[in-house]
Amino acid sequence: MLDEADRRILRCIQSNPDITMRELGDATGLSHSPSWRRLQRLKEGGVVGDKAYHIDPEKVGYEIRVLCFVRIAAHNRDRLQAFEDAVQRVPEILQCYSLSGDHDYVLHVVAKSVRNYEETVKNAIVELPNVQSISTSFTLKSVKDTRVIPV
Numbered sequence: 001m002l003d004e005a006d007r008r009i010l011r012c013i014q015s016n017p018d019i020t021m022r023e024l025g026d027a028t029g030l031s032h033s034p035s036w037r038r039l040q041r042l043k044e045g046g047v048v049g050d051k052a053y054h055i056d057p058e059k060v061g062y063e064i065r066v067l068c069f070v071r072i073a074a075h076n077r078d079r080l081q082a083f084e085d086a087v088q089r090v091p092e093i094l095q096c097y098s099l100s101g102d103h104d105y106v107l108h109v110v111a112k113s114v115r116n117y118e119e120t121v122k123n124a125i126v127e128l129p130n131v132q133s134i135s136t137s138f139t140l141k142s143v144k145d146t147r148v149i150p151v
Contacts, residue, residue, distance in 0.1 A: 002047070002151070005030060009038055010048070010151045017051050054147070062110035064117055065139040068125060069103040073132035080104075082129040090124045103135070114138075 002010075008028040012019055019027070025035040042048045057065065072083060087096045087107070095108040107125070111117035117136075125134060 005034075006038060006042060006047075007151045009035065009042065010149070013039070013048065014148050014151075057110045061112050064111040064114060065142070066107075066109040066111060066117055067137045067139065068107040068109050068121075069099075069135040069137070070105040070107060070125075070128075071102075071132045071134075072104040072130050074130060075104075079130040083131070086128045090120070090128075092120045092124070 005028060009024065009030075012024055012027045016023075021032045021036050021039075024030075024039070025032045028035060030038070039048065057063075070083075072080065083105070084096070084098075087093055087105075092109050092111060093107050094110055097106050098104065099106055109117065109120060109125075111120055121134070121136075125131070
């Protein structure tokens with residue numbers, strides 16, 4: 001269970017991932033050692049993952065963002081797991097979510113162009129195990145894109 005000191009730590013590291021332990025202690029009202037111990041406990045508990053930098057896809061040539069809705073042909077554990085395992089190996093697929101409703105999965109895919117996305121579909125997505133159908137929606141603009149969790 002998270003207490004208020006843990007929440008202060010989480011808010012601080014989300015807004016400033018490069019914060020030093022001294023700065024974290026000052027910002028949370030804790031000393032250096034308790035801040036470090038709490039952060040280590042949060043990491044060990046899986047609350048906090050590895051530090052990573054956000055890269056703007058457009059700045060590195062990926063101008064197209066696509067939501068690809070997937071229906072699976074047969075719903076058994078092995079086939080679903082095979083699909084999920086194969087998704088991990090396609091670098092253009094940034095995120096994959098299992099869904100309820102009309103589709104089984106949604107994939108967040110980046111591409112350098114529409115033609116590049118078409119190649120990704122032909123060479124990777126339709127080749128994923130057990131894919132029955134896909135439906136694509138191209139995003140027009142990003143309205144909100146955050147990883148900040150309101151703690």
